[in-house]
Amino acid sequence: MAIFENKKLNRKKLVPFGFAIDNGTYTYTTSIVNGQFQMIITILDDGTINTKVIDSASNEYVLHRISEAAGPFVSTVRTDYENILHKIAEKCFEPDIFKSKYAQKIIQYVQDTYHDELEFLWQRFPNNAVFRRKDTNKWYGALLTLSKRKIGLNSDEIIDILDLKTKPEKIEAIVDGKKYFPGYHMNKKHWYTICLDGSVPIEEIFQLIDTSYKLSAK
Numbered sequence: 508m509a510i511f512e513n514k515k516l517n518r519k520k521l522v523p524f525g526f527a528i529d530n531g532t533y534t535y536t537t538s539i540v541n542g543q544f545q546m547i548i549t550i551l552d553d554g555t556i557n558t559k560v561i562d563s564a565s566n567e568y569v570l571h572r573i574s575e576a577a578g579p580f581v582s583t584v585r586t587d588y589e590n591i592l593h594k595i596a597e598k599c600f601e602p603d604i605f606k607s608k609y610a611q612k613i614i615q616y617v618q619d620t621y622h623d624e625l626e627f628l629w630q631r632f633p634n635n636a637v638f639r640r641k642d643t644n645k646w647y648g649a650l651l652t653l654s655k656r657k658i659g660l661n662s663d664e665i666i667d668i669l670d671l672k673t674k675p676e677k678i679e680a681i682v683d684g685k686k687y688f689p690g691y692h693m694n695k696k697h698w699y700t701i702c703l704d705g706s707v708p709i710e711e712i713f714q715l716i717d718t719s720y721k722l723s724a725k
Contacts, residue, residue: 510589513604515600517599517601533549539560540587544560544562544584558592560584602633605636605650605667613712623640626639634651643725647722648669648670651670653691667703668691668700671700671715672719672722673697673699678696
């Protein structure tokens with residue numbers, strides 16, 4: 508379902524939202540179209556999402572799922588239906604953009620070490636997120652998904668990258684166009700970019716995150 512694309516379920520948020528749980532299956536029931544229909548959403552143990560729209564005679568309504576179906580009433584049902592799903596996606600799911608093994612390890616490292624979560628700040632750029640210090644409100648890292656070509660490599664492969672901060676005098680020494688690159692969409696005097704494709708060992712990246720975190724203290 509496109510509404511839940513690049514999102515992962517947070518089961519802890521389902522019951523507070525209003526879902527009931529029975530044998531690992533979560534169910535949420537609500538009225539739509541001014542009470543003319545019941546909408547039932549079930550989320551199975553494996554994360555599969557199923558929906559039904561039922562009228563007062565317990566018949567299932569399906570026209571809202573047919574893209575070719577048109578008319579004011581169908582449009583109203585479809586709008587109410589999608590609004591409920593968007594609300595569930597917003598309240599019970601979290602972004603799941605960065606798929607690479609290194610990106611996942613970095614997210615976990617930052618959570619464990621600094622207790623910071625990725626912040627997705629730009630609706631226009633859903634594949635961009637930042638790590639921010641709580642005490643200074645300053646960024647110390649940015650995760651992005653883009654084509655290698657955008658950082659100067661001769662490939663259209665889509666990868667995760669990490670922007671980090673270091674001292675200006677170190678930028679020129681480490682940026683080599685192979686393992687380290689000028690900071691993508693950042694001030695290149697203070698930021699550099701790493702491809703999360705294994706070219707830089709993960710333990711080395713953890714140390715560089717620590718440095719970036721300390722430099723964002725002031």
